[in-house]
Amino acid sequence: MAAKSPPTETDVLVIGAGPGGYVAAIRAAQSDLDVTLVEKDAYGGTCLNVGCIPSKALITATDVAHEARHTEYMGIRAEIDVDFSTMMGWKDDVVTQLTGGVEKLCKGNGVTVVDGTAEFTSEQTVRVTRNGTEQGSISFAHAIIATGSRPVELPGFVFDGDHVLSSTHALELEPLPDQLLVIGAGYIGMELSTVFAKLGVDVTVVEMLDQVLPGYERDISRVVRQRAEDLGITFRFGEGADSWESTNHGVRLLTETEDGDRSEYSANRVVVAVGRKPVTETLNLPAAGIETDDWGFIPTDDQARTAVEHVFAVGDVAGEPLLAHKASKEGEVAADVIAGEPATLTTQAIPAAVFTDPEICTVGMTEAEAEEAGHEPVVGRMPMRASGRALTLGETDGFVRIVANGNSETILGAQMVCPDASELIAELALAIEMEATLADVATTVHTHPTLNEAVMEAVANARGEAIHTLNR
Structure with missing residues (x-):
């Protein structure tokens, strides 16, 4: 990141260029606001540099190697040589490409980017330092805190990067x-x-x-x-x-x-x-009149606003769930609110993914949560062993499960553990957001043969109308 002296004032100050901060900065700039983005490390934050993207690159690479070594049942035999150093280099190239893209997007949208650490000195100003040297102060009309999180250290287990x-x-x-x-x-x-x-x-x-x-x-x-x-x-x-x-x-x-x-x-x-914990120690939050909760997170309302009306917090620093896409959505909402647009956060339909083998993805309520909320839930399930596409992939572990209101058939939630769960969940997140019913999804024609048919079958199973699995 090229060093740049901070301006003396700005409409919107964004602290942190991760998936919450850079999205907020771009959205605010698109509303013709003067935006200054302060970042002490690198564009993209934890997600792009040391989290989501590098980990998923390695997951993809190791999946390819593993699958190539275990395809004898398909009649394929291969000797696989993994050059780990080259694999790590490829992973780094992916990260560089994405972080460079974020930099271009920020500059292309007119965001002023400043290299340094921002520390509140009052409710309307911050001091920016770089490598321990003060660079100047910025006064702002609104601020968005997006400083993210970092790994938790256990007592006695200080990270030394060696042992x-x-x-x-x-x-x-x-x-x-x-x-x-x-x-x-x-x-x-x-x-x-x-x-x-x-x-x-x-x-x-x-x-x-x-x-x-x-x-x-x-x-x-x-x-x-x-x-x-x-x-x-x-x-x-x-x-x-x-x-x-x-x-x-x-x-x-x-x-x-x-x-x-x-x-x-x-x-x-x-x-x-x-686990991970919020990064707030460099902010001097008391100077801005902001307090954290018992876990160190900054409390916010459904517009990402803190207790100080003109200061917002988005992403991991604002609390669970610690998800990059949740951070980006909060960044958009905060920027829209600052620009005078009506915007609120909808948390019910935020999907969560775990990129294990197989993948896990959930959205909305579980059956137990639906019961606790006063619903009389109906549940549908489709095992992947009954999916034609899963069989052709040699990936038949897991299932798709749908939870709906038993009276209205409104879809309340979904849980899946199966190949490409992170891709399949979007349909059900949209269904929950639109208050779609089981019938809406069940009567939608799904392409054959695809893993997505398992969603259709699970929904049909909840109605007692599944064709490719036994109805409950």
């Missing part, structure tokens, strides 16, 4: 280790574990709870766990990471159960993937 790695370090890890310990079986831990297992690394996952992907329904997480175990990943449930020490070959991890039983595991490196 103890964050998810960021793991995405830059070279050379490939023989053995890897992963602390945490959430979505980050499971995605990383799958990548390295498919590259032939001996992976052990330590999780203090009793299942992978806590928070997801067990029949969903069970599918992912089974596939992970088939890949050779070993799980140690009910164990918390206690401490570690270096060895001649890497690290020795000590764990402890609730009953006090202790175990130890050895590997070349240990990755800590136990």
Whole structure:
């Protein structure tokens, strides 16, 4: 990012150029507002640089290698040679292309971009510093905080980039280790574990709870766990990471159960993937009159507005769910509100994806949540083993599930664990947003043969009209 001195004043100050910040800046500039975007690291934030994009690039590459090695049942046999260094270089090229595109979009829309760290000095001004040197102050009419989040460190497990790695370090890890310990079986831990297992690394996952992907329904997480175990990943449930020490070959991890039983595991490196926390320590929020909640997030209303009327917060810094597409939507809403347009956040139809093998995607309510909300839900399900397209792909694990109101048949939610779940969920997110019914989706002709037919069949199953699976 080219260094540029900050202007003295601006209509809209955006702090952070991640998927929430750069989207907010562009949208505000499109409304003919004078916009200044301050970023201390790189365009695209965590998502483009050290999160969504590099991880999905590695997931794609390792999927290709794994599939090529396991197609004997199709009559295909191949000797696969993985050049890990070249793979990492390709991943970096993808990141560079996207971050460069964001820079061009910001400048092309007239956004003034400033390299530095912004710190509030009052409710209407910030001080910008670069490499510890003050660059000047900016007064603003409105501000949008979009500083994102970073990996959580466990006590005693300070990220050193050598023995103890964050998810960021793991995405830059070279050379490939023989053995890897992963602390945490959430979505980050499971995605990383799958990548390295498919590259032939001996992976052990330590999780203090009793299942992978806590928070997801067990029949969903069970599918992912089974596939992970088939890949050779070993799980140690009910164990918390206690401490570690270096060895001649890497690290020795000590764990402890609730009953006090202790175990130890050895590997070349240990990755800590136990969650993320908001980045707010450089902002001096009290100077702007803003307080965080008990978890460090900035509370906002349905227009992304903080307790200070002219200051907004979007993305991870504003709280769960920590999703790039949620950040972008909040950025659009905040910019529109500032421009005087009617806009509010709709959170019911925000899909969430986990890029494990197979993928998981959910949107809206589960059956239990629908019952708790006072609905009398009806549920439809389509197993992928009954999908013709899934059979032709050799990917028959998992299912698509639909939750609807039993009286009105309005679609309330969907959960799927299957190939390309992240692509299939959009239809159901749209259905929920439009308050579509089961009949609306069931009577829509879906292309054959496609995985998307499983959505149609699950919806029909909820109505007792499925053709390719038995009705409940």
